[in-house]
Amino acid sequence: MSENIKFSPWLDSSQKPYIQIQNVTKRFGEFTAIDNLTLDIYKNEFFSLLGPSGCGKTTLLRMLAGFEKITDGKILVDGEDISEIPPHLRPINMMFQSYALFPHMTVEKNIAFGLKQDNLPTNEINQRVEEMLELVELTDFANRKPNQLSGGQSQRVALARSLAKRPKLLLLDEPLGALDKRLREQTQFELMDIQEKLEVTFVIVTHDQEEAMTVSSRIGVMDSGNLVQVATPTEIYEAPINKDVADFIGDVNILKGIYKGQNEVGTQLFSEDSNSIVFATQEVGASVEDEMWFAIRPEKLEISKVAPSHDHNILKGTIEDIAYGGSFSTYHVKLDNGRILKAIRANRERTKEHHLTWDDEVYLQWAPHSAVVLLS
Amino acid sequence: MQTNPNFFKSIFNGRNAVIAIPYIWLLLLFLLPFIYVLKISFAETIYARPPYSSLLIWGDSWLPSIKASFDNYLFLFSDSLYIKAYLSSLKIAFISTILTLIIGYSIAYSVARAPTRWRGILLMLVILPFWTSFLIRVYAWIGILKTEGLLNLALMSIGIIEKPLMIMNTDLAVYIGIVYSYLPFMILPLYANLEKMDMSLLEAAADLGCRPFKTFWTVTVPLSLSGIIAGCFLVFIPVMGEFVIPDLLGGSETLMIGKVLWTEFFYNRDWPVASAVAILLLAILVVPIMLYQRSQEKAIS
Numbered sequence: 001m002s003e004n005i006k007f008s009p010w011l012d013s014s015q016k017p018y019i020q021i022q023n024v025t026k027r028f029g030e031f032t033a034i035d036n037l038t039l040d041i042y043k044n045e046f047f048s049l050l051g052p053s054g055c056g057k058t059t060l061l062r063m064l065a066g067f068e069k070i071t072d073g074k075i076l077v078d079g080e081d082i083s084e085i086p087p088h089l090r091p092i093n094m095m096f097q098s099y100a101l102f103p104h105m106t107v108e109k110n111i112a113f114g115l116k117q118d119n120l121p122t123n124e125i126n127q128r129v130e131e132m133l134e135l136v137e138l139t140d141f142a143n144r145k146p147n148q149l150s151g152g153q154s155q156r157v158a159l160a161r162s163l164a165k166r167p168k169l170l171l172l173d174e175p176l177g178a179l180d181k182r183l184r185e186q187t188q189f190e191l192m193d194i195q196e197k198l199e200v201t202f203v204i205v206t207h208d209q210e211e212a213m214t215v216s217s218r219i220g221v222m223d224s225g226n227l228v229q230v231a232t233p234t235e236i237y238e239a240p241i242n243k244d245v246a247d248f249i250g251d252v253n254i255l256k257g258i259y260k261g262q263n264e265v266g267t268q269l270f271s272e273d274s275n276s277i278v279f280a281t282q283e284v285g286a287s288v289e290d291e292m293w294f295a296i297r298p299e300k301l302e303i304s305k306v307a308p309s310h311d312h313n314i315l316k317g318t319i320e321d322i323a324y325g326g327s328f329s330t331y332h333v334k335l336d337n338g339r340i341l342k343a344i345r346a347n348r349e350r351t352k353e354h355h356l357t358w359d360d361e362v363y364l365q366w367a368p369h370s371a372v373v374l375l376s
Numbered sequence: 377m378q379t380n381p382n383f384f385k386s387i388f389n390g391r392n393a394v395i396a397i398p399y400i401w402l403l404l405l406f407l408l409p410f411i412y413v414l415k416i417s418f419a420e421t422i423y424a425r426p427p428y429s430s431l432l433i434w435g436d437s438w439l440p441s442i443k444a445s446f447d448n449y450l451f452l453f454s455d456s457l458y459i460k461a462y463l464s465s466l467k468i469a470f471i472s473t474i475l476t477l478i479i480g481y482s483i484a485y486s487v488a489r490a491p492t493r494w495r496g497i498l499l500m501l502v503i504l505p506f507w508t509s510f511l512i513r514v515y516a517w518i519g520i521l522k523t524e525g526l527l528n529l530a531l532m533s534i535g536i537i538e539k540p541l542m543i544m545n546t547d548l549a550v551y552i553g554i555v556y557s558y559l560p561f562m563i564l565p566l567y568a569n570l571e572k573m574d575m576s577l578l579e580a581a582a583d584l585g586c587r588p589f590k591t592f593w594t595v596t597v598p599l600s601l602s603g604i605i606a607g608c609f610l611v612f613i614p615v616m617g618e619f620v621i622p623d624l625l626g627g628s629e630t631l632m633i634g635k636v637l638w639t640e641f642f643y644n645r646d647w648p649v650a651s652a653v654a655i656l657l658l659a660i661l662v663v664p665i666m667l668y669q670r671s672q673e674k675a676i677s
Contacts, residue, residue, distance in 0.1 A: 088583070088584075098574065100577050101580075113586070114586075117587075
């Protein structure tokens with residue numbers, strides 16, 4: 001996203017974070033769901049908490065909403081400690097994974113519910129409900145009951161209801177989980193539009209890494225109750241800090257390397273897979289003979305039948321499998337030692353053959369800046 | 377005329393036989409007795425066995441003449457005792473339904489919100505009294521409520537009261553007995569309803585700024601309405617005709633139609649008037665029964 005280049009308050013030390021999660025721990029009996037977690041989120045961010053199920057992302061969201069009591073630490077919103085404030089007094093709204101629409105109320109009444117709690121005058125409530133219905137394009141469905149709505153419509157009502165009070169912070173718990181792929185992609189863009197238009201800070205919980213990549217200003221990758229990496233989608237994808245993050249976000253080939261020192265190209269690693277030295281531009285602080293890994297995304301592996309003219313960063317193998325994906329093809333290449341690597345090539349020419357086929361002997365090569373060196 | 381053997385086969389197939397069981401049951405155990413009582417209610421009292429006149433008089437013509445009278449019904453309206461008894465029954469049934477609802481709702485709510493492993497045990501405790509005969513449980517209340525009963529002894533021994541409370545043989549004793557006896561009928565449908573309620577709705581209400589007390593009235597109660605209606609009818613309808621509890625715990629001034637019916641039947645041996653009382657009671661109850669049916673159908677759809 002282009003605006004992300006401009007929008008990066010986390011790099012600006014004069015900016016004050018809007019949400020400050022400070023050394024928060026949450027225990028359920030013996031089980032530690034969140035382990036001493038610290039995180040700053042800035043105004044107007046679209047922040048994703050991403051991780052496998054059971055990593056504590058939903059617990060963290062529920063603590064922001066006030067449904068779970070913090071065992072230790074505190075959460076500040078706009079400088080104010082909200083840890084002890086009950087959910088109904090927090091200036092935060094949440095969109096539930098199950099949508100949690102009130103089944104006995106019409107769409108209109110569902111959206112008006114939060115506004116009524118603030119005792120706003122009736123005409124203001126009506127006007128606000130109208131606005132929200134327009135925003136989510138459900139004006140014609142105002143008098144329907146939730147059981148008369150499709151999944152996508154319910155999702156919109158839930159969004160409208162959580163936005164009706166104009167919260168400064170909106171929490172979204174797997175908001176698109178129940179939608180089919182097409183609708184999900186469409187809704188992702190709508191969410192981004194709405195977020196920009198209303199200038200609300202969004203914190204979204206998801207296990208769908210593609211979704212997180214698409215919508216987020218930053219992603220916090222979580223694992224067993226803590227943050228592993230907090231960075232922009234591009235950084236997470238291109239510069240993951242460890243094998244787990246690299247593996248969790250997108251497809252990746254992870255190869256072992258033995259550190260052999262630096263030279264003018266960069267880091268030199270000995271790879272057992274190619275039985276030669278490979279180069280990576282990234283510099284690492286390590287001592288000779290240290291074991292480490294280098295990760296190459298499939299689209300950064302160039303696949304060809306012709307032997308390259310240079311002699312480094314090359315792996316040789318045979319095509320084991322081809323997954324034709326229309327716009328691109330994924331090749332599973334079996335190295336001589338039996339390891340299988342993935343390489344992706346865009347199908348730029350309209351031919352049936354694409355030149356490469358099963359059992360072809362191929363060379364995989366990559367530029368030294370394309371691989372990321374991982375110490376753990 | 378030739379009968380098709382398949383005709384009988386098609387009537388007495390397994391499917392029809394299964395469907396027939398409830399119909400035969402209702403026919404034998406509801407409709408026939410009902411017609412019998414209805415018939416008696418149009419007859420006159422006579423000293424005979426059975427103690428009522430026949431409706432069909434076989435005279436000279438080959439068709440019997442019908443001798444039915446509405447006198448018994450007119451009599452119910454001419455003597456204020458019956459009207460008073462109906463109204464008093466309605467009042468007692470109404471008040472005790474409300475009391476049962478308030479107590480039953482709080483019990484059902486706390487059971488439904490209890491940790492899952494406790495729910496079965498708590499529900500068991502609600503049903504447990506059914507293991508003892510209804511009559512014995514009502515008798516037990518006499519021991520608790522009478523002047524020198526357990527309640528008065530306990531209250532006097534800890535010094536809350538000096539003179540024993542006169543609860544036995546009053547309307548209060550009847551209310552206590554009814555609420556106690558009918559509580560499970562209120563709790564079970566309410567529990568079934570509250571237990572399956574989506575807790576995230578309560579969280580959503582809180583999230584939108586609704587205080588817990590208001591959430592209860594705007595979300596929990598409306599969503600448990602079908603349970604409330606079911607429980608209320610399950611209590612109201614049988615309490616209307618209740619006889620044992622007012623007879624054992626109530627005083628001479630406790631007027632309920634069930635007691636009147638019993639008196640007519642056993643003391644006065646006036647079967648026709650007793651039948652008319654029963655038929656009129658049924659007519660009064662048909663309205664709430666139909667309302668109950670409709671709410672159940674609505675709940676299903």
